[in-house]
Structures are given as C-alpha cells and as structure tokens.
Amino acid sequence: MGALFQAVRERVTARDAAEAYGLEVTRFGKALCPWHSDRHPSLSFDKRTGRCKCFACGAGGDAVDLTAKLLGVSPLEAAQRLNEDFGLGVTDAANRRPSIPIGESPAVRRRREERERLREYCRLCDALQDAAAVLARFTPETSENSPEFDAALRRWCLADLQLDNF
Numbered sequence: 001m002g003a004l005f006q007a008v009r010e011r012v013t014a015r016d017a018a019e020a021y022g023l024e025v026t027r028f029g030k031a032l033c034p035w036h037s038d039r040h041p042s043l044s045f046d047k048r049t050g051r052c053k054c055f056a057c058g059a060g061g062d063a064v065d066l067t068a069k070l071l072g073v074s075p076l077e078a079a080q081r082l083n084e085d086f087g088l089g090v091t092d093a094a095n096r097r098p099s100i101p102i103g104e105s106p107a108v109r110r111r112r113e114e115r116e117r118l119r120e121y122c123r124l125c126d127a128l129q130d131a132a133a134v135l136a137r138f139t140p141e142t143s144e145n146s147p148e149f150d151a152a153l154r155r156w157c158l159a160d161l162q163l164d165n166f
Contacts, residue, residue, distance in 0.1 A: 005075075007090040008082045009062050013050035017063040018043075020085060021070045022107020034069050035059035071105050124163050131156035 015025055023031045023043075030041035033054040042056035053060035068078035083090050134152035143149040 004079050004083060004090050005064060007088050008064055008079050008086075009050075011088055012063040012082050012086050013045070013047075014052035014061070014063050014066045015045040015047075015050075016086070017067045017082060018045070018052070018070070021067060021105050022111060023070070033057060033059065034066070070107075121163075121166060124159050124166065127155060128159040128163065131159060 015029065018031055019025055023034070025031045025045065026041055029045045029047070031043045031045075032038040032041055033043040033056060035054060036057040036059070038054075038056065043052055043054045043060075045052045051060060051062050052066055063082055064075050064078050067073075067082055068075045071078060071081065073081070082088070131152045134148065135156060138146065138149050
C-alpha cells in the first residue's frame, strides 16, 4: 500500500488532481475550497511541494487528500482512482483487489453533460447547414416535384425546430 501512496504523491500534484476532478484553478493558482463553503478562491496551490492549503479554513493536503474530499471517498480509494486516472501503473498486492467503483463527482458530471450538450448543438447546426446547402441548389421552378428538395426541406425544418427548442 505504501508504494501506491508514495507513487501518487511523487507524480500527481494537488493542482493536477483539482483540475482533473472539476475544480477551476485561476491563473494565479487559486480555487474555491472544497473543505468549506467558499465564494472567493482561497485554496492555494504550491508548485514547489505539490500540495494545497486554504488560507480561510486552514485545510489542505496533497493530491490524495484533495481527491478524497472532492469525490467523497476514503484516502485509499482516492489513491487508487488517481493511479487509474493518471495512468501511473502502480500495482501491488493490496492494489490488485477489486475496488469499489467510484462515481463521478458533480463537477465532472456537469462538464461531461456540457460537452454532450455542445456536441448535440453542433450536430444540429451541421444538419441545418447541410440542408440549407441542398436547398440553395434549387430554384422555384426546379423545386416542384423534386423528392430531393422535399427531403432537404424536411431536414431543415426538423433541425431548425430542434434548435429552437434547444
């Protein structure tokens, strides 16, 4: 077990873990503290030590401590999750046991849902542009009795309606 914690502490900084699990770190190296309700970034990350410390509540620690707090898991589960997510490849007898699956943190889930929503929006915009490009090839005279025109018009209307309801 010591090898797992040691490898995580040597290779993953608290800032790396914070950014990976949904905390937004400012360019000045500060974030909202997960240990207390924080409205102004008070959690600071030290580049030299790889640790973090909140100057409002005094809490802090390394990547394992921060990950355990963010994901609501034990330090062992946090170290295992960091090992897996950062591809550290640490294997020892204790780490080979099947671990309890760890769910997504709310911030990670929110970012995943935002990405999925953006993908759907882009797909609808592309469908609208493709249908408009087909429709642009037709004139009022050539559009009559054209199955291609009718299909493109249906696709355009559907994409436009879905974008309106987005």
